[in-house]
Amino acid sequence: MSVFMIFRIAFKSLGRNKLRTALTMLGMIIGVAAVITVVALGQGAQESIETQIRAAGTNLITVNAGNFNMGGVRQGQGASNTLTVEDSRAIRHEILGVQFLAPGVNTRAQVIAGNQNWQTRIQGTDVDLPLIRAWPAKYGGFFTPQDVSSAAKVAVLGGVVTETLFGEEVDPVGQIIRIRNQPFKVVGVMTKKGQAAMGEDQDDAIFVPYTTVQKKLSGQQHINNITISAQSANQVGNTADQIAMLLRSRHNLLPGDTDDFMVRTLEEMASVRSEATKTMRALLASIAGVSLVVGGIGIMNIMLVSVTERTREIGLRLAIGARGSDVLLQFLVEAVALSLVGGAFGIGLGFGVSNGLTRVLEWPTFVSPDAVAVAFGVAAATGVFFGFYPARKASGLDPIEALRYE
Amino acid sequence: MHVSTMPVIATQDLVKTYHLGEVQVRALRGVTVSLDPGEFVAVTGPSGSGKSTFMHILGCLDRPTSGKYFLEGRDVSRLSKDELAAIRNRKIGFVFQGFNLLPRTTALENVELPMLYNGGVRTAERHKRARAALEAVGLADRTAHYPNQLSGGQQQRVAIARALVSSPSIILADEPTGNLDSRTSVEVMDIFQMLNIEHSLTVILITHEHDIAEYATRIITFRDGRIVQDRPADSRRIAKRELAAMPVEESV
Numbered sequence A: 001m002s003v004f005m006i007f008r009i010a011f012k013s014l015g016r017n018k019l020r021t022a023l024t025m026l027g028m029i030i031g032v033a034a035v036i037t038v039v040a041l042g043q044g045a046q047e048s049i050e051t052q053i054r055a056a057g058t059n060l061i062t063v064n065a066g067n068f069n070m071g072g073v074r075q076g077q078g079a080s081n082t083l084t085v086e087d088s089r090a091i092r093h094e095i096l097g098v099q100f101l102a103p104g105v106n107t108r109a110q111v112i113a114g115n116q117n118w119q120t121r122i123q124g125t126d127v128d129l130p131l132i133r134a135w136p137a138k139y140g141g142f143f144t145p146q147d148v149s150s151a152a153k154v155a156v157l158g159g160v161v162t163e164t165l166f167g168e169e170v171d172p173v174g175q176i177i178r179i180r181n182q183p184f185k186v187v188g189v190m191t192k193k194g195q196a197a198m199g200e201d202q203d204d205a206i207f208v209p210y211t212t213v214q215k216k217l218s219g220q221q222h223i224n225n226i227t228i229s230a231q232s233a234n235q236v237g238n239t240a241d242q243i244a245m246l247l248r249s250r251h252n253l254l255p256g257d258t259d260d261f262m263v264r265t266l267e268e269m270a271s272v273r274s275e276a277t278k279t280m281r282a283l284l285a286s287i288a289g290v291s292l293v294v295g296g297i298g299i300m301n302i303m304l305v306s307v308t309e310r311t312r313e314i315g316l317r318l319a320i321g322a323r324g325s326d327v328l329l330q331f332l333v334e335a336v337a338l339s340l341v342g343g344a345f346g347i348g349l350g351f352g353v354s355n356g357l358t359r360v361l362e363w364p365t366f367v368s369p370d371a372v373a374v375a376f377g378v379a380a381a382t383g384v385f386f387g388f389y390p391a392r393k394a395s396g397l398d399p400i401e402a403l404r405y406e
Numbered sequence B: 001m002h003v004s005t006m007p008v009i010a011t012q013d014l015v016k017t018y019h020l021g022e023v024q025v026r027a028l029r030g031v032t033v034s035l036d037p038g039e040f041v042a043v044t045g046p047s048g049s050g051k052s053t054f055m056h057i058l059g060c061l062d063r064p065t066s067g068k069y070f071l072e073g074r075d076v077s078r079l080s081k082d083e084l085a086a087i088r089n090r091k092i093g094f095v096f097q098g099f100n101l102l103p104r105t106t107a108l109e110n111v112e113l114p115m116l117y118n119g120g121v122r123t124a125e126r127h128k129r130a131r132a133a134l135e136a137v138g139l140a141d142r143t144a145h146y147p148n149q150l151s152g153g154q155q156q157r158v159a160i161a162r163a164l165v166s167s168p169s170i171i172l173a174d175e176p177t178g179n180l181d182s183r184t185s186v187e188v189m190d191i192f193q194m195l196n197i198e199h200s201l202t203v204i205l206i207t208h209e210h211d212i213a214e215y216a217t218r219i220i221t222f223r224d225g226r227i228v229q230d231r232p233a234d235s236r237r238i239a240k241r242e243l244a245a246m247p248v249e250e251s252v
């Protein structure tokens, strides 16, 4: 019998009992949907990390003041005053692997432009930042070294801030905005970048010289962080280690003391982010596993019922010349057809769930042809695995007894 | 060996013993018989005498405990399951008391069924042969009907068409009239006689009803697993004649 005929017979017999078939498929549908979502989340996370690394430059190193693991009171990163401008100068001058460097001093402030106002992050930084981030300006340009040394009141706006204060597609260069009631001249607007690896919106920020933040806005002497790029990608790890050693010696830490700063590379940050989706993926993977087993057992159960109901049919097929293997194949294909149709619906549902996760929770997902292939494979394998026992039972029937079965 | 003289079926001392725990049921106790091509043989005898057991062995559904069975000169008593399946497919046509048609499957598709297990029969050829078989049993106009849309007699005729569609050497019918009323029984016997006479098919008819056995050319009687009588039918009934004589209003 041709494969086509076998599938036709299988679909016909499934079509006879539509409600039962649909209910049997439910487990498969959920299981396969979960498989699709797991793979989509994984590939989405991978994809977004890769995009971020590509966008940020693979050579990125950040140093934050303070440390999650510091003894005593737990302090947020960058909240303690362990980093200084001198530290950042030392790194720039003493460590060979450093290409660009920008000390960072952050604060939050109310910003007013005309009758619009907005609470946002004021990021005090240095002229190297656009180079480190490979981040071009949309209008105007970044502030200059002179602006930094003179602590000038100049501002470069992030995309979100510009849109909020001035509207979309408006060039605000030359306008005056007020930060903490002091006038700042807008010298540039950055292109939009989207979510950073750690989740903060990079476009919802105003960039000013770090000296300006220190002297005109917050009055703080220490700096919160240093953003650095290494000369090349393969120098990142080495350079990060040297920075840590330099800072330990500058901070007079003894062997055994915990770092009072954190040096991290982008890869490390990205892996923090993927931790979050990992939990979700583990949860979905277990849902997938359980549903597939439940779905598989459902298929096995319905196939056993079907074998019993159709004992006389099996007897007849054997009598007119079907071999045991023909009957085995027929019931196996029926189980696989059941799981594949369930799988197809599951793939549809998985698409929906993945899209929902992206839309509602903003988790990156990506349903690739690979994921669909994996899901189909899993569905088929479940069908074969759980369909085999009933099919074996059918093929092993004695034709005489099967024909007599009432 | 000359083909013309070779019996289509020859058995030597067939024994079939069932073991039910401690108890042995000796369903066949040494059956030796020879049937020529074109014979219409009725196998009769009381219930439990071993008729069905005999038929299962002739039909290659079962193997004897001992003894030999030659089908068209070939010893088939020790073949494997798959070899027996192939023989059932090509050499034997079964007709059962309960028709055993697949429900929700048209008459045509039911008749096509044996050809699905016969390798290379193409779809067009399958349809053609199935149609011809249904025509032979007088159901050319019922090909698209489902079993539940057919009368008992018509269902049994579909089953006969299914039995003859792969041009078998023998047709084995186990109590084919058991579920039918008397007029329909005559109609079905008419089909068997027609196939036997016009198509020279070898028919083996198992029945415990003496009057049904009278349609055969030869009557073999079983008792307690043995053949106790083997005789030609001396006053053979001809179904066609009887049908013609029946009052018209009785016909369906």
Ligand SMILES: Nc1ncnc2c1ncn2[C@@H]1O[C@H](COP(=O)(O)OP(=O)(O)O)[C@@H](O)[C@H]1O
Pocket (backbone or CB within 6 Å): B018, B019, B020, B025, B026, B027, B045, B046, B047, B048, B049, B050, B051, B052, B053, B054
């Ligand atoms: N599968 C079986 N297991 C045990 N005993 C059987 C089996 N099949 C038939 N028999 C016994 O064999 C004897 C012959 O049965 P069977 O060939 O069906 O007789 P018949 O068809 O003439 O009524 C009976 O006694 C029956 O009970």
Ligand SMILES: [Mg+2]
Pocket (backbone or CB within 6 Å): B051, B052
């Ligand atoms: Mg019987």
